[in-house]
Each structure stands twice: as C-alpha cells, then as structure tokens.
Amino acid sequence: MNKQHTSTIKQFFDKAAASWDTYNGGETDKLVSLLKAAHFPSHAKVLDVACGTGVMVEPVLTFQPIKLLAMDISPAMIEILESKYSALSCLQAAVQDFYLYDPDEQADVLIVYNAYPHFIDKQRFSAQIIKCLRPGGRFIIAHGSGRQVINSRHDSLDKPCISTPLLSCSEEASRLGSEFVYDVMLETEDYYILSGTTK
Numbered sequence: 001m002n003k004q005h006t007s008t009i010k011q012f013f014d015k016a017a018a019s020w021d022t023y024n025g026g027e028t029d030k031l032v033s034l035l036k037a038a039h040f041p042s043h044a045k046v047l048d049v050a051c052g053t054g055v056m057v058e059p060v061l062t063f064q065p066i067k068l069l070a071m072d073i074s075p076a077m078i079e080i081l082e083s084k085y086s087a088l089s090c091l092q093a094a095v096q097d098f099y100l101y102d103p104d105e106q107a108d109v110l111i112v113y114n115a116y117p118h119f120i121d122k123q124r125f126s127a128q129i130i131k132c133l134r135p136g137g138r139f140i141i142a143h144g145s146g147r148q149v150i151n152s153r154h155d156s157l158d159k160p161c162i163s164t165p166l167l168s169c170s171e172e173a174s175r176l177g178s179e180f181v182y183d184v185m186l187e188t189e190d191y192y193i194l195s196g197t198t199k
C-alpha cells in the first residue's frame with residue numbers, strides 16, 4: 001500500500017460521502033443478525049474500522065458496547081457520522097488510516113464492514129488486527145451481500161477506486177494467516193462473514 005493508493009481511496013470516499021446514506025443504511029435488523037452470526041460479544045470495547053458514515057453504529061449499540069471507536073480515512077465520512085451521533089457518549093470517531101493506527105488500548109472486537117477489499121496489503125492489515133485486538137479478541141470481516149455481488153460492484157466502480165477481489169472465506173483466511181482461530185466462515189447470497197479470534 002503506497003501513499004498514492006491511500007490518497008486515491010481517501011479522495012474517492014470523500015466524494016462519495018455526501019450521498020452515502022441515500023444508498024446505504026436502514027438495515028439495522030439485517031446487520032444485527034449478521035453480528036449475531038459472527039459471535040459479536042456484548043459489553044465490549046469495539047473498533048469499527050473503515051466505518052464510513054456509521055452504518056454499523058445502531059446495530060452495534062444493540063450489544064451495549066462499553067466503548068465504540070469508529071475510524072475512517074475519509075474526513076467527509078467521519079464528519080457525517082459525527083453529525084448523526086454527537087450525543088452518543090460511548091462513541092468516539094476518528095479520521096484515521098487503519099494501517100497507521102497505534103492503539104492506546106486493545107479492543108475486544110474489531111469489525112470491518114463492506115470495506116475489506118479496499119485494504120490491498122493483507123499482510124499489513126492482518127498485523128494491524130493483531131496489534132489492535134487483545135489476545136482472544138474477535139475480528140469480523142463482513143459484507144451485506146454475497147461475494148459475486150461485491151466483486152461485480154467493485155468491477156463496475158468508477159476508476160480509480162482501488163480494491164482487491166474478495167476471495168472465498170477459506171482463501172481469505174489463508175491470506176490473513178495462522179495467527180487467528182477462524183470459527184465463522186459463512187457465505188450466502190446476502191452475507192459474507194469471516195470471523196475468528198486472535199490466539
């Protein structure tokens with residue numbers, strides 16, 4: 001992942017932010033089911049990586065998090081999230097490149113929703129998950145559509161939005177490495193969930 005990639009991705013999502021909620025959101029029940037299927041814990045310290053405008057905030061709140069840190073590389077996405085959820089005391093939002101994040105405290109659970117293909121360098125991504133989660137903490141890589149839909153959506157995106165094709169759960173698990181215990185690999189037409197814990 002080089003600086004050019006980072007800046008291209010940031011610019012792409014900054015431009016998309018204003019209309020993001022017109023096309024995304026309003027699926028709290030579906031996302032709560034997704035989180036349950038991924039063994040999302042209650043009363044946890046949660047890290048929402050590449051949070052966008054906060055589509056995961058309401059679903060995560062149903063699990064009564066102790067703390068929810070939502071981060072995104074796009075300032076415009078974070079500005080919208082903050083405008084919607086400023087009254088929420090458990091929520092902290094940050095404009096932050098996940099690759100460069102150096103946590104003060106480790107989280108119990110880390111979620112990456114509809115964003116994993118934009119992390120091109122899977123080795124660095126995996127190393128960051130380990131850095132950000134406590135031992136035994138859970139990561140969740142999830143999509144609200146099946147793999148074919150995700151990949152064709154990325155193929156049809158205006159270039160130069162940068163992404164890698166989403167592989168099967170077992171192939172992505174091999175790419176992420178053996179530092180995790182993978183216990184949820186679920187692919188349907190409506191969901192893609194790869195989840196596990198750090199060793």
Ligand SMILES: C[S@@+](CC[C@H](N)C(=O)[O-])C[C@H]1O[C@@H](n2cnc3c(N)ncnc32)[C@H](O)[C@@H]1O
Pocket residue numbers: 009010013014024049050051052053054055071072073074077096097098099112113114115118119
């Ligand atoms: C397809 S959007 C998904 C946003 C949100 N999770 C949702 O489902 O609405 C992908 C997000 O990943 C963010 N992103 C991409 N690379 C990132 C990075 N290195 N660090 C943090 N966020 C990143 C983008 O800014 C964008 O908001």
